Amino acid sequence: MTATRTHPEVAPHESKAKLLNAALYVIRARGYSATRVEDICESAGLTKGSFFHHFKGKEDLAVAAAEHFSAMADGLFAQAPYRSLPDPVERVLGYVDFRKAILLGDLPEFTCLLGTMVQEAYETHPRIREACDRYIASHAHAVAADIAAAMAARGLHPNLNIDWTAESLAFYTQAVIQGSFVLAKAQRNAAVSADCLDHLRRYLEQLFRPSQSQTGPSPSA
Amino acid sequence: MTATRTHPEVAPHESKAKLLNAALYVIRARGYSATRVEDICESAGLTKGSFFHHFKGKEDLAVAAAEHFSAMADGLFAQAPYRSLPDPVERVLGYVDFRKAILLGDLPEFTCLLGTMVQEAYETHPRIREACDRYIASHAHAVAADIAAAMAARGLHPNLNIDWTAESLAFYTQAVIQGSFVLAKAQRNAAVSADCLDHLRRYLEQLFRPSQSQTGPSPSA
DNA sequence: GACATCATACCGACTGGTAGGTATCTTACG
DNA sequence: CGTAAGATACCTACCAGTCGGTATGATGTC
Secondary structure, X not given: OOHHHHOOOOOOOHHHHHHHHHHHHHHHHHXXXXXXXXXXXXXXOOOHHHHHHHOOOHHHXXXXXXXXXXXXXXXXXXXXXXXXXXXXXXXXXHHHHHHHXXXXXXXXXHOOHHHHHHHHHOOOOHXXXXXXXXXXXXXXXXXXXXXXXXXXXXXXXXXXXXXXXXXXXXXXXXXHHHHHHHHHHHHOOOHHHHHHHHHHHHHHHHHOOOOOHHHOOOOOO | OOOOOOOOOOOOOHXXXXXXXXXXXXXXXXXXXXXXXXXXXXXXXXXXXHHHXXXXXXXXXXXXXXXXXXXXXXXXXXXXXXXXXXXXXXXXXXXXXXXXXXXXXXXXXXXXXXXXXXXXXXXXXHHHHHHHHHHHHHHHHHHHHHHHHHHHHOOOOOOOOOOOOHHHHHHHHHHHHHHHHHHHHHHOOOHHHHHHHHHHHHHHHHHOOOOOHHHOOOOOO
């Protein structure tokens, strides 16, 4: 079955990666609490012996899965085509377009592990909550960097007319995405997520639209 | 509802209501799967005997709790002051302001039971998913009614320049709210929710801002 | 109004399956 | 051989759901 063992150089911890990838899908489908470690083992084609060799326990797996998910996402967005757009405003809009483009397949394939887990675990599993918070914030921070550049490119600076920051707008994009996943799960249909991203794009377009009165009557401090 | 008693003035099924109210808080804190029926009984000051007298099982409680939550929310919004604003645009913005105003107390006191449950249960508990979907859609529909009136008041009609509908915008508001709760749970702080509602308000303000080029050059079809 | 009857509400000990975690054994590899 | 990886069997706590029982109060009948 796991005859890949004859090629040790392939991956240092191939089984651990299998368990983590299995966890990504199963937890996003069933939630953290309802997921049994045997479900994950089954999905990974391994047994509990292997599982408890690599992880201290279920909570430990959840924290590792959150990190794994975050690393996968970082790689995905780093390689995305929109990253090479020269205009930072276009990069911000390209991010939204890309998020819309990856709404493919079943819900557990594109929804967010972090948002799924933190809803159940925020009160009862501090370590899981902290991990989810950290990686969500990390992703938001990356988005905020483009937003900050876009603001600079359009001459937008927080003042009396701009009472929002790059950080708050970045978190807003994440709220829209997370919330759109909640609705998609309720409806068993990702179409609502795409509609939400259209609204988000419209908001961003207008925030960064040139030659509005947004820079205020006296941009100089 | 179940007024089989000949003395309906005595609270009918006070214990059932206690269990439902307990469920609202406990499930929003711990999530559906991790909540034990004994947790709910304890919180309600009752025993499992009473619980299983009133509900067929845990899933049955979840569905009833969803309906109960929806009914409570309907009452809350129906009585809210913004409801009596004459301008429908002001009612739409007042809705957002009201949602921001009720971000009080601990997270389980103001977050959404429907969004919490549907994330864990959408794949494994069809009846819970359907209930959450139904009541979220019902609330969104109520918001959409004000939005439709606001569009009419501003002369906005879906055309080449308005490629969104009252329904899609209403679901967008719900996505923002749901997502803001996810972030608030991750951060253990509702401040991010308030910031998100500020962004949402800004978007709505601008969609309904009078005398923009939004009605398009040729509003006639 | 007294009594029998019946339904509703509620209690709490018990059970049986489940699932997280452990202990032990086998195998592969350097 | 020693260590890491993984399989199998097992243990134990937990928890949804059951079941026999009690209390209360409504209803019917004489």
